[in-house]
Each structure stands twice: as C-alpha cells, then as structure tokens.
Amino acid sequence: MGGVERGFPSAEFEARIARAQAMMRTAELDALVVTSPPNVRYVTGFASEFWESPTRPWFVVVPAEGQPVAVVPEIGRESFLATWLDDVRTWPAPRPEDDGVTLLAGVLQNLPRRFARIGWELGRETVLRMPITDFNRLCGLLRGIECVDGSPVLWALRMVKSRREIERHRVICGLASDAFEAMPGRLALGMTERAAANTLRLDLAERGVDAVPFVAACSGLGGYSQIIAGSREVVLGDGAVLIMDLGATWDGYFCDFDRNFAFGSATDAARHAYETVWRAVSVGIEAVRPGATAAELWGAMAAVLDLDEAGGMDVGRLGHGLGLQLTEPPSNRPDDATLLMPGMVMTIEPGLEYAPGKMLVLEENVVVTEDGCELLTRRAPEVMPVIG
Template sequence: MTPVPPRGFPRAEFERRTDRAQRAMRRAGLDALLVTAPQQVRYFTGFDTQFWESPTRPWYVVLPASGEPVAVIPEIGAPGMRATWVTDVRTWPAPNPADDGVSLLAGTLRELAGAGGTVGAELGRELQLRMPAGQLPEIAERAAVTIADGTPVIRRCRHVKSELEIDKIRFACRVASDAYAGVPELIRAGDTERTVVQRLRADLVNRGADTSPYLIGVAGQGGYDNIIMGPTDRPLGPGDVLIIDTGTVFDGYFCDFNRNWAIGTADDAVRRAYDAVWRATEVGIEAARPGARVCDVWRAMADVLAGAGSGGNNVGRLGHGLGLQLTEPPSNHPEDRTVLAEGTVLTIEPGMEFAPGRMMVHEEDIVIRDGGAELLTTRAAPHLPVVA
C-alpha cells in the first residue's frame, strides 16, 4: 500500500512557489499578481476551507514583485489564514455590500505595485475571477494600477508539480485504483448505475480519500453514449458496458481516470473498441516525455484510433493536465503546443465512437520523468473485464 503522504506543505514549498512566480512576473513585466480563486489562493498560501462553498464574500491574495504574499480577506477567515505561512493578513468586516474589500484591496495594490504599476489577474482561459467582475475596473482606478492578464505566470507555476504535490496525486490514484479493483464485488443483480456509484464512493472514502466530487457511472447497451452524465436509476443489464470515471481528492489534489466493465457479455465490436483505446493509451504514455509537445502526444493516440476505425469523439481532446483541479492545462489537442517537462502531470485519455452513438473511453494518470512517463494509476486490464 502506498504510504499516506503528510498533509499540507512545509514553508520551503511555498517559498519556492513564490520565488518561481516572482521570476515569471519579472519576465512578464508585472509589479504584483492578484489571485481570487480557491486553487490559486491555496497554491500560494496553503489556505483551505470548506467555506469556499459560500459565494457571499470575495477573497484576495496579492503576490508582490518581492517578498511574501499578502492576504486581503473577510474577518471570518483571519484565524485560518494566520495558521498558514502568510504573516500579512488584512481583513474587513464582511459581507459589506457598500464596500466589500474594495477600499482595502485598492490600497494594498497601490502599496505593493505602486501607482502606475501593472497587476496580473486571472483573466485567461481555464481561470476565473472569484469576485464581482464589475469591481475590478473600480479597484484598478482607485489603486492607480493597470490590470493585465496574469495567466502565463499562474500556468508557469502550476504546470510542473513538486514531488510533494506528486505524492498526493499518486496516493489519490492508488486509492481509486484499489477501489476500482473491487468494483466487480460491488455489482449485484438488479443494481442501478446510482447504487453502484454510491457503494464505490463509500469505498473510496474508507480507503483514505477525502472526497470524490467527480464520480460518474454511465452504462449503455453495447456501449455508452456519453461520459459526463449520470449516474441514473437505470438498472444494469446483460450486454451493457459500464464506465465509471472518478476525480477523487486527497489533500486538495485530484486523480482523474476511468475504468470499463461489460455486464454479463460483450460483443466483438465492444471488445475491439476496448482493445483500441487500451493500445492508444499505451502509445500516448510512451510519447509523453520531456521535450515532447502535447500535440505530439495527441497525434500518437489519434493515429491508433483512426487505424481502429474511430468515428471521432465529442470530448474534443485526448487528455489534459491534472492537480489542484480535475482538469488543468495543457490539453492533449492538435493545436496545443505546450512542451512537457519533468513533473508535468497528465491524464492520457483516448476515446472513440466505434459505432453510431456508441463510445469507448480509457484513461490513466501519469507524471513526466526524464526516462519516460511514470504511471500513477494501476494500469487497467488489457482486455475488457466482464462482470458476471
């Protein structure tokens, strides 16, 4: 059994993240970086709370061009933030609709970036501002700063994971791998998609996962027609193909991979489709090396799928980055030229429509290493498992 990683990170981990971000900020001409979303706040500070489920109050962290981050947050979060490595915690009594941190944040940005400075914010693809968007121009005007896109800095920081981050992802992957191995014992006559998924969710937590916010189970006769809906109350029956896909979390870090089972029996088309996506996964893992582009990884898998008669797929890509979020950049896509580096964590996810309205998708999680990819998941069986 994979040892349970320690929770949280030492101060040195956050110092390295801050240094990496500040070097990227200098290259981008930024005098400060403003982050608001839970993943960025947690990445730079270590602050985590279930209170993110409440959208009432905005939360801000400012990373200056030098020195430690400054938190500008509602008073209710002060004890938790002061328990992190952040020492400069500025608060206001929230919620305060008349001035919900606007004055405090504007003053902080003016102090840290300087009048006329440039502040990067979460303005790019796959990022989001967790604040009233209309207040950003007001804050910029009051702070006398220019707001620019901070996406390149954030991506540069989060693209390569530290070994401590990888340990957490690896543990989530092993927990889910072990739980998947037990799925045949969870399936009973008359079960619905929902009952199987509910049992698996409990098993994942019992094995050491914190939560499984993404846990989908979909079945279809001779193949499923989607991978993002369900589970439903549809009973499983002979000839069904069941896919279960999980984004299971340990200490904030996701795994994301699926497994397939045939119920009772599988026809030849289903077996051939499974063999094709399994082989495409092997090729994708082999192609994922330092210096390779993700479009090259996509091409290697796409060629295998095309050779197997794929009718395409509606997912739009064949995998993606992984970490504090279920899906992160880059995308295994023909137009994504991101260069892989040691420490990049990816899902390898080939999928194909092998008959009208019938899909087969397979997924594994890997980390890029100097000598080739390290498989973080326990590799799926090379042939489609059949549950009696």
Template sequence: MPLSPLNPPARGFAQSEFELRTYELQKQMRGKQLDAVFFTTEAEFRYFSGFKSQFWESPTRPWFLVVPTEGKPIAVVPEIGVSGFELTWITDVRSWPSPRPEDDGISLLATTLHEVSARFRRIGAMLGPETHLRMPANNFASLQNLLLHHSWEDVSDIIQIIRSVKSKAEIEKIRFSCNIAAEAFDYLRQHLSVGITERQACKAMHLEMLRLGADSCPYLISGSGPAGYDSIIMGPTDRVLTEGDVLIIDTGANFDGYFCDFDRNYAFVSAAKETVDAYEAVYAATEAGLGAAEPGRTTGEVWQAMWSVLEKAGALGNDVGRMGHGLGMQLTEWPSFIPKGDVVLKPGMVLTLEPGMAFAPNRMMVHEDNIVITENGCELLHPRTWDKLPVIG
C-alpha cells in the same frame, strides 16, 4: 512503488515549498515589469499561501491574495478567516467585516495593491482561458476605477506553467489519490451485479474510496447503455444495468487538496464484439500515449500517437475534444492533449491520457490514466487498467 492507501503521505507542505513557488512567480513578474499579482480563486490562493478551507464553497465572501515582486504574499480576507492564517506562512493579513456588499473588501484590496505597485503601476490577474475572476464584474470595475492609473495584465499563462510542474510532495498526494481510486475500481469489479443502478454502483465506489482514505470524491460520474454509452458527463442515473450493458465510471477522488482523474469500463454478462474491439483499441491507444509521453515531446505529438491507433481501428470520431489534460489541485488543469498542441512536456508534469473513440453511432469507449513525466519518459501513478474488458456476472 505506489503508496499503500493505508499509509497516506504527510499533509501540507514545508514553508520552503511556498517560498519556492512565490520566488518562481516573482521572477516572472520582474521579467514582465509587473509590480503585483492578485488572486481571487481557491486553487491559486491555496497554491501560494497554503490556506485551505472548505469555506470557499460559499459564494458570499470574496478572498484576495496579493503577491508583490518582493517578500511574502499579503492576504486581504474577511475577518471570519483571519485565524486560519496562523496555520500558513503568511504574516501580513488584512481584513474587513464581510459580507459588506457596498464595499466587500474592494477598497482594502485597492489600497494594498496601490501600496505595492508604485514603480510600473502594472498589476497582474488571472484573465485568460481556463480561468475566472471569483468576484462580481462590477467589483472588478470598481477596483479598476480605484486604480485608474494602473494597467492590468493577464498572468494566467505564467501561473499555468508554474503550476504544471509538480513537486515531489505534490506528486505523492496525487499518487495516493490515484491508488485509492484504483483499489476502489478493483473492489467494484467484485461487487457489481446485474440489476443494480448506475447510482448504486457509484455510491458503492464512493463509500469504498472514503474508507480507503480519500478526503472527498467531488467528481464521480458514469454512463451506460447497451453495447456502449453515449455520454460520459451526465450520470449517474437510476438506470438499471442489464445483460449486454457497458458501464463507465470516471472519478476524481481528492486527498489533501489533490485530485486523481481516471475511469474504468465494465460489461455485464456479455459484450458485443464491436465493444470488445473498441476496448482493445482504446487500450492500445493508451499504450501509444504512454510511449510518446516524454520530456521534449509536445502535447500534439502525444495526441497524434493516440489518435493514429484509434483511426486505424476505425474510430468514427472523438467527441471529447481532447485526449487528456493536466491534473493536480484541480480535476482538470492546463495543458490539453489536442491536435497540433505545442506545449512541450517537462519532468514533473502530472497529466491524464484520455483516448476515446466513437466506435458506432451513439456509442463511445473512453479510457483515462494518470501519469507523471519523468527524466526519461513517463510513469503511471496507479496500476494499469485491465487489458481485457471485464465482464460482470
């Protein structure tokens, strides 16, 4: 049963979870003859260390985590953050007085990497698609010069695979976030009215999610228009909602560092037949996705199951470019549901199903729900959306 928003799961993780995550990475590292991997981005840093801080919002100071092939990760961090590691399982914390633009931790990081990479002189970093290095390009060049006899390997595929399968504790945090948003969507259904703006609707939902237990709601967007909307990434705006409009709200509430990501649609006073038909087609496509999402199936097969329904319903296209993705510590994670996608689904993967269709020129309809792959299929992490387009007023 879904957790009540009044009864959140425990925060944080047992040390054994970080040990297991690190063990899985080190096993892959040894297979690829990598001496060490270093991370610069918040999600990977937190995933292997347990260090959770809002200080990542500041671009001033860099943070580094080094994972050797044996033993615990090593933190190479600004002095201002050292005390925060008393709350983690990390015991080797090395620091410098940042900000120091002339050498903001680079020489200390190079020394640490050199210390743990004497065997193969091969170092891994996040260099692939859907990743980035959170450090200036010239700092990375300086690091490479300081480790001139080392080679650099992309480990983004390894990390994406490891992180894609969630633990029970991770799933419960995501489930809680999902149920907060689901209750807030129901709340909004009772409190929307003609004459309010997109921004007012989103603010009402934002406040309700915080009241229900969300730590934050950094992603809360909307789109609206007569009989449908033409964008799902730009709002909310101050556009006033009037009779015949359709409003979509897409949210990513966060609890203890884990996101939900799904949307709901509302019509005002009346709904055009083509809008109702599009809603029902996308609902049916989600049903097809729920039926196809099971261990052993590929992301491409799930995409095809959803697209076949939309195509039969007369879809003019899909402007979103994919129909779902991974979910967890980040609002969108690997993999994506795309045509001919070859990622095999595994139990423990948390994903979104996001079928969408252009049903008329400049008019879209999108649904999004959150699921976890189980041993025998998949499970919704929140109540299913309404089978009929709700009409407000």
C-alpha cells in the same frame, strides 16, 4: 498515507513564490492577485470547504518581491494566520457596498511600482471569483496601474509539480486504483448507475480519500453516448457497458481516471473497441517524455484510433493536465504546442465512438520524468471485465 502527511512545510510555498516572482519579472508584473480556491490554496495552503458560500470574496496578493499578503473577510482571519503567511488584512464581511475593494486597492497602490501592471485570473481556464462590478471599480481606483491577464504565469507555475505535489498524486492515484480493482466484487448485474456510483463513493470514503468531487457513471448497450452527466436510475442489464470516471482528492490533489465494466456479456465489437483504446493508452504513455508536445501525445493516440483532426468524438481532446483541479492545461489536442516538462502530471485519455452513440474511453495518469514518464495509476485490465 504511504508515509505522506497532509500539509506542506513553508519551504514548499517559499519555493512556489520564488518561481512565481521570477516568472512575474519576465511577464512584467508588479503583483499577481488570486481569488479562486485552487490558486489561493496553491499560494497559501488555505484549504476550506467554505468556498461553497459565494457571499464573500477572498484575495491573496503575490508581490514581485517579498511575501504574499492575504486580504480576506474577518471570518477567515484565524485560518489565514494559521497558514505560512504573516501579513493578513481583514474587513468585516459581508459588506456588499465595499467588500474588500478599498482595502485591496490600498494594498496594491502601496506596492513598489516598476511595471505598473498587476496580473489577475482573467484568461484561459481561470475564474475571477469576485463580482465583476467590484473588479471594474477596483481597476478604476488603481490610477496609473493596469490590470492585465496573469493566467499565463499562474498556469506556467502550476503546470509543473513539485516533488511533494507528485507524492500526493501518487497517494490518491493509489487509493483510487485500489477502489477500482475492488469494484468487480461490488458491482452486480441489475444494479443502477446511481447505485454503482454510490458504491464507489462509499468505498473511497472508507479508504481515506478526502473528497470525491467528480463521479460519472454512464452506461449504454455496448458503449455509452456521453461521459459527463451524473449517474441515473438506469439499470445495468445484459450487454450494458458502464464507464466510471473518477475525480477524487487527497490533500487537495486530484486523480482523474476511469474504468469500464461490461454487464452480463460483451459483444465482439465492444471488446474489440476496448482493446483498441487500451492499445492507444499504451502508445500515449510511451509518447510521454520531456520535449514532446501535447499535440504529439494526441497524434500518437489518434493514429491508433484512426481519428481525423475533428476527433471523431465530442470530447475534443485525448487527455489534459491534472493537479489541484480535475483538469488543467495543457490539452492533448492537435493545436496545443505546450512542451512537456519533468513534473507535469497528465491524463492519457483516448476514446472511440465505434458506432453511433457507443463510446469507449480509457484514462490513466502519469507524471513526466527526466526521460519519459512514471505511471501513477495501475493500468486497467487489458480485456474489459464482465460483471456476471
């Protein structure tokens, strides 16, 4: 894919761990423990759809010094030994009465103790992927060690992408831009939302995308009233406006952007709203530079859209971070003071409810550079395409 091969060299993971360990010293943590698919993948490279099975917990310990340790079910031994990690401990899972708890407690108790604090996925936009009853039992076993929220470290770490991570965002944004540009030739007046979504999915599969975890195909006369529910058996008739919002991955990294299509004809009001939102995207992209805040991105777009602080829409923000997950911190919101830094990948996502139940949302993806940003997606057309 444009000269990029799947998988990372060990040097990539070593650099991530070095950054993590520096942050852990500042946060006064002796270790981080991760349990969720994106964080385990970030630390180890382990990629598997087996996460779909909720039966077994998986743990990776990142100590403040030295190499990470995987504490995983026996069924994963070989897969974890195939990662860059050397230290893989296993137990025979499933074993509901003790699914890794005492094994993990032993590993954590034997770590060098400096701060007597271990960070876990307990905070904002993270999920602890293990039974909470087991987590509480485990914390009880760790006498003299405090279990605290490690999510600020995890997000600070993941928010700034490496050169290799950005390459992957370029690949998936390029493939998805190709697919969206082919859509006018594949959509037709009278097809259903569901058929439109399936057309996009098939097209993406043929282009070599790895996975398409998110497609929203939502329509309404002149605009749509929501943008999250799955596509329905609703016919795209004259005057319908369809949003196709897409989260697809290549080698683990997401694109998240949308395109809008009018069917048959578009009213002046719908056209005008589209053009206003398109201008807000331009202004948003121009506002992206190191040192700006996420709140300033919101402000720049909100001025074009004439939004007050309540936002005028139920979406609650005008874009967000992007990476191994469809959405990541920060949020482009009036109260998010996160400073943009080179390497952060962001969505620019203004939207307008120009009449009750008639929304128009546009979205592009950018990466923050030393002096501004690089557009990862190819911009949507300046005028809303009409499917004849």
